[in-house]
Amino acid sequence: MSDSQVLAPEGPSAVGGGSTPPPTARSAGTPRRRGADWRKRAEIAVLTGPAIIVFLTFVIVPVVMAAYYGFFRWKGFGPPTDFAGLQNYVSILTDPTFHDAVRHNFTIVVLSLVIQGPVAILFALLMNQKIRGRSIIRVLIFVPYVISEVIVGTGWALMMSDTGAFNTLLAKIGLGNLEQSWLADPDIALWTLMLILTWKYVGFAVILMLAGLQGIPDELYEAAAIDGASFWQQQFRITLPLLGPTIRIWAFLSMIGALQLFDLVNIIWGQYVAATAGTSTMATYMYLNGHLAGNYGFGSAVAVVLFLISLVVALVYQRLVLRRDTEGALTGASGRKGRKK
Amino acid sequence: MSTSTAPVAEPQAKQQVLRPTQKLAWGSPVTYLIAVVLIAACLGPVLYIIIGGFRTNSQITLDPSGLPSPWVFTNYADVLTSADFWVAMGNSTIAAVATTVGTVALGMMASFVIARYDFGGKGLMYSLFAAGLMFPMTVAITPLYLMVRTLGLTNTLAGIILPQIAFALPVTVIILVPFLRAIPAEIEEAASIDGASRLGFFWRMVLPLSMPGVITVGILAFINSWNNYMLPLFILSDPGTFTLPLGVANFASQYSVDTARVLAFTSLSMIPALIFFSLFEKRIVGGLTGAVKG
Numbered sequence A: 001m002s003d004s005q006v007l008a009p010e011g012p013s014a015v016g017g018g019s020t021p022p023p024t025a026r027s028a029g030t031p032r033r034r035g036a037d038w039r040k041r042a043e044i045a046v047l048t049g050p051a052i053i054v055f056l057t058f059v060i061v062p063v064v065m066a067a068y069y070g071f072f073r074w075k076g077f078g079p080p081t082d083f084a085g086l087q088n089y090v091s092i093l094t095d096p097t098f099h100d101a102v103r104h105n106f107t108i109v110v111l112s113l114v115i116q117g118p119v120a121i122l123f124a125l126l127m128n129q130k131i132r133g134r135s136i137i138r139v140l141i142f143v144p145y146v147i148s149e150v151i152v153g154t155g156w157a158l159m160m161s162d163t164g165a166f167n168t169l170l171a172k173i174g175l176g177n178l179e180q181s182w183l184a185d186p187d188i189a190l191w192t193l194m195l196i197l198t199w200k201y202v203g204f205a206v207i208l209m210l211a212g213l214q215g216i217p218d219e220l221y222e223a224a225a226i227d228g229a230s231f232w233q234q235q236f237r238i239t240l241p242l243l244g245p246t247i248r249i250w251a252f253l254s255m256i257g258a259l260q261l262f263d264l265v266n267i268i269w270g271q272y273v274a275a276t277a278g279t280s281t282m283a284t285y286m287y288l289n290g291h292l293a294g295n296y297g298f299g300s301a302v303a304v305v306l307f308l309i310s311l312v313v314a315l316v317y318q319r320l321v322l323r324r325d326t327e328g329a330l331t332g333a334s335g336r337k338g339r340k341k
Numbered sequence B: 001m002s003t004s005t006a007p008v009a010e011p012q013a014k015q016q017v018l019r020p021t022q023k024l025a026w027g028s029p030v031t032y033l034i035a036v037v038l039i040a041a042c043l044g045p046v047l048y049i050i051i052g053g054f055r056t057n058s059q060i061t062l063d064p065s066g067l068p069s070p071w072v073f074t075n076y077a078d079v080l081t082s083a084d085f086w087v088a089m090g091n092s093t094i095a096a097v098a099t100t101v102g103t104v105a106l107g108m109m110a111s112f113v114i115a116r117y118d119f120g121g122k123g124l125m126y127s128l129f130a131a132g133l134m135f136p137m138t139v140a141i142t143p144l145y146l147m148v149r150t151l152g153l154t155n156t157l158a159g160i161i162l163p164q165i166a167f168a169l170p171v172t173v174i175i176l177v178p179f180l181r182a183i184p185a186e187i188e189e190a191a192s193i194d195g196a197s198r199l200g201f202f203w204r205m206v207l208p209l210s211m212p213g214v215i216t217v218g219i220l221a222f223i224n225s226w227n228n229y230m231l232p233l234f235i236l237s238d239p240g241t242f243t244l245p246l247g248v249a250n251f252a253s254q255y256s257v258d259t260a261r262v263l264a265f266t267s268l269s270m271i272p273a274l275i276f277f278s279l280f281e282k283r284i285v286g287g288l289t290g291a292v293k294g
Helices: A003-015 A023-027 A031-069 A087-094 A096-127 A134-146 A149-159 A165-172 A189-214 A219-225 A231-259 A265-276 A281-294 A296-320 A332-340 B006-015 B021-050 B055-064 B074-080 B083-116 B122-134 B137-150 B160-182 B185-193 B198-209 B211-227 B228-236 B246-253 B259-294
Strands: none
Touching: A031 A296, A031 B083, A031 B122, A031 B137, A031 B160, A031 B198, A087 A149, A087 A296, A096 A134, A096 A165, A096 A189, A096 A231, A096 A265, A096 A281, A096 B021, A134 B021, A134 B259, A149 A165, A149 A189, A149 A265, A149 B021, A149 B259, A165 A189, A165 B021, A165 B055, A165 B246, A189 A231, A189 A265, A189 B021, A189 B122, A219 A231, A231 A296, A231 B228, A265 A281, A281 B137, A296 B122, A296 B160, B021 B259, B055 B259, B074 B259, B083 B122, B083 B160, B083 B211, B083 B259, B122 B160, B137 B160, B137 B228, B160 B228, B185 B198, B211 B259, B228 B246, B246 B259
16 A cells, blocks of 8 residues: 555665665675674564464465465365356456445445544544543543444444334434434445444544644644634634644555455345345455355455455555645654654 | 643743733633533543443333443453453453563564664665554455464454554554663763673663654554454354454443443453553553654
């Protein structure tokens, strides 16, 4: 995603190594130095070996194998032999239920940005005022983010069911005509999902925005106030532009998360109902048609499609939006920058 | 990140602002109102789960949104005396602790080399780990399941611990490398003059100095493992190996009629995460915002 930026700070130190002579010169040194060199190599091998082995075995190899399995009709037993070429991909891309899933994913991506972004910024602006109990408020709005998806899903599923607490509460406060089949009605279910997603993740966005707000120097507001700028003028002319990098990174994380959405949908709607309720996602499609159906070749192909879609979105976003920030925030460079503040 | 310094500087600064009273008078009540609404919205569903566990099924059927009357404790007692709950709790604890220890140990060693050794291929190693950010578990889950099965690790906790460590490594390396690199070379020189080897330097100096970073990545690894649902769903099918998220999901479908007990089970499995969060709240918030925002 951010390869070029990740590499950038590494490049010089890895290749040139300013203070030390290049490796070839060192290995041709005296016997004693050669011994030290071997010792260093052994240290490097021992220290990085376990991490690299675990990482390659459980991240890189499976990803590469997915690309390979995707070309086979394969039930997951014995070596894949029934080569199918692009047949799996053709089936996926022509399957209307997959189209639905993709459409749901992208709807969720857009709605998440449109709903959670302004809400989070507004809340962060208000929370950034000097009020009592600010720290306790921060803790409490973060609670939904810390609770696991399964608990959130189980609780909300019970609340939003047809005879659940939400509908009876509406009836109690005299809004009985608003009662809906929140989870089952295909016209509404996606909005219910958005409500739950917003509830779960807006706290995270607020915390991010608050951290961003604290990086804005007070002097700017003082100067603006002296020049007669109103509160809202200050927010639009100072806060929003300077909060830009934070907003852009949050949007990136939100988009990628929305494309990978699985847990909540699977918990609340189950793998079979999601499609009819209009909340299926690419990941639930993969679980249903790959894992549960035992079609591992097909499931791997779905994984590849999911990855490529995420990658394209990430690259386009990186190109068009993130490049405006001088430093990519997912790289080590920003880690250093962050601590200096 | 700058939380410790900002509030100190602010009060004096604000006094110099023109017309401060008008701004406060406008801001305060609305701000408090919104804060209260926000908190109520955040905590409402959580309280619904917790309080619901104190009701009986007939109470819940008659009035799903009411308060307990009378309060009953049998649901919680049942869950607390059931083997299902404690088995899942034990499995979750083992998996989360092992994942945290493994992530910190492997991540720290690799980051130390990347940050402080000079060798060809160092940049390559860093970008290898960084590339892992591109592969969230959702993308790799199907082939990952096949890999775990090939290794004979399905239905074992090792089958979720090892992949969790692997998927936690990219973030860990990206957070720790700048930390380790920031330790001044003078300290390393002083240590080596005093006779410490590179590894001695690692244990005596690097580890204590990078503790904040270590704690941050440890907490992230712990929470991710504790809440992980997708990986256990694929890897574990024997109820004896279920972690809490699977246990909750399983319990909810098994006793779907017994709503009150499901609510009790759910709220009890929420408690460890909430305690953990309240203990490390500053670190978690700081770590997440630091890791993301910089």
